[in-house]
Structure formats: structure tokens, C-alpha cells
Amino acid sequence: MHQPSPRGELSALVLSVIAGSVQSGQDSLARLDALAEESISQTPDILQDDDLQLALFCLYELHYSGIDGAGDDWEWDADLLRVRRRIEAAFEQRVRDETVVGTPPEPTSEAVCADLFRMTSEDGGPSMSRFVAKSATDDQLREFLVHKSVNQLREADPHTFAIPRLTGRSKAAMVEIQADEYGNGLPARMHSALYARTMRELDMDDTYGGYLDAVPAITLAVNNLMSLFGLHRRLRGAIVGHLAAYEMTSSQPNRLYSRGFKRHGYGPAVTEYFDEHVEADAVHEQIAGRDMAGGLVESDPRLLEDVLFGAAAGLAIDTLMTVHIMEAWESGRSSLRAAGVAA
Secondary structure (H helix, E strand, O other): OOOOOOOOOHHHHHHHHHOOOOOOOHHHHHHHHHHHHHHHHHHHOHHHHHHHHHHHHHHHHHOOOOOOOOOOOHHHHHHHHHHEEEEEEEEHHHHHOOOOOOOOOOOOOHHHHHHHHHHHOOOOOOOHHHHHHHOOHHHHHHHHHHHHHHOOOOOOOHHHOHHHHHHHHHHHHHHHHHHHHHHHHHHHHHHHHHHHHHHHOOOOOOOOOOOHOOOOOOOOOHHHHHHHHHHHHHHHHHHHHHHHHHHHHHHHHHHHHHHHHHHOOHHHHHHHHHHHHHHHHHHHHHHHHHHHHHHHHHOOOHHHHHHHHHEEEEEHHHHHHHHOOOHHHHOOOOOOOOOOOOO
């Protein structure tokens, strides 16, 4: 990924440090740790803090494809991991404060699946998919693609981190879902490749992270949440719940997204990504609910609350992003940090 533009002193120092070598810059690392602590103590809301969210996103990115100019050794540098841990601890606590989880069901596959379907069907946030289908302008469609591109151009890497942490039925179910996300062995059918094609057809930048500078903190937070869950074994239940909720809230919205692009005259080359998810995720939601999430809880009932938390947290933070986008559009403003970047 190309180095993004810093959004404050903390993200600027993170990018500066990783552009150096592990053997040098100890003073900078010490200053980075102190600055992270100061930034956390002073932020009104870490979910909406551009500087903290970008810093965390970049630290997580070292575990994915990496960042231009950052040496591979930074991925497991102890000092940098301490800084990341400081930021993500505050981030996780804020997410937990935002998330409401009801009374847990019985730790059986069917009960867990039913509860997840209940949670996803009761999501009361604004519907961006209905707005896209009926009302979104061409510029708003492009903004929508920009927000989604942060995750969709690496789909479905954050959840894949969980595979080695699962066993048996839940592991097999996740592998089945993820294999489909990765095109079942066909590179051109990978969902990330289909999304990139959609962007190219609209003459947009299809490189991973190409629009990172344009998205607000809450969009970064949506993606940082996946990395937080995926990179911690203790949160393996949460990443499973998160993926289950995503699969259960995907089929119908993607049908509406496709309708919105067709309304503007775009053809199959643009809508294939969304059309693919209408059918695939209608199957995935059953596998995710019963076998992946339900199977995990049946094998280890201690993870029940984590599974429910992961699902609820994903829905809650996604809703905050949707509220940001819809409020901007309804007031005639761009939902991005800089108007026109999606053109």
C-alpha cells in the first residue's frame, strides 16, 4: 500500500518511524509511545479521531500487504507493538461501550443461529442500500465505492486470520465461506478482483488503499475493528460473530446496491460484484450462522458471549459509518474528507 498522508502528529510519527530501520530511531519510538498515550487521553472520541484511527490502521497494515517504505521487520517490532496495543486497548474499550448485547441464548448451534438472525434483522440504523437503490446520485455511488474499497479490495483477509484458531465444524465452515470469497481458486473470480473491476469500469483508482486519504475516521474504525478481532486469538469468537453478521446482512443490501448502479445505466461489468454476493451470501448466511458461529459455541460454550459481541459490535460501528454518510448526503455534502476525490 502507498503511504497515506498523515492526519496529525501521531500518524505522521508512525509513518516516519516505519520508513526508517528497526535498528535506529529508539528516541522516536519512545516519543511515539508517549504521544499515543497523550492522544488517547485527549481525544473526545477515538472512533471519530482521524489521527488515532489512521495510526492504528497503518500499524495493522504491517500484518497485511505492508506499506511502501516500511521494512518487513517492523511487523513484529516489540516497541511498535506496544504502541499498537496502547491504541487498540482504548479502541476496544470504546467499541465495547458502544455495543449492546442482549441476554445470550442457549449454547446450541440452532439457538445461536436464531439469535444472530434476530440481531441482524433488528438492526435499526438508516438504510444506505435503499437510498442507493432509489435516490443516490452518480457522485454518491462513487463515494459509496470509496468507503467500501478500504475493505473490499482486500476481501476477505481480516476474517481469514481466524482460520488457524478454529477447529472442526467451525473451521470447515469458515474455510468454505472464505474459499468462495477468494474465487475458489480462480484469481479473476476473487471478490476483491470483482470489486476492483467495478472501480475500473467507473474510471476510479482500483489500487488497494488508493482512496485511504479520502475516507473519514469512522470508515477506518470499521476496518480497524476487523483487524482487532482477527489478529487476537482471545477474540476468535468475536471475529466469527462479526463474519456471521456480515454474511447475514449482505444478500438483500447487495441486491439493492446493484439496482442503484443499474438505475444509472451501468451494466454487468459494474454490477457483477454486487450480483455475485446476492446468491453467494444467501448460502453463506446459513453456513455462517449454524456451522461456523453455532459450531464454535457448541465446541466451546465459553465463547458464546464473544460471538454475540463480535456480531453486535460490527453492526454498531457499521451503523455509525452509515449515519455519517447518510447525514452528509441528506444535507447535500460529500461524505468524504475531500470533495471530488471519487471522480
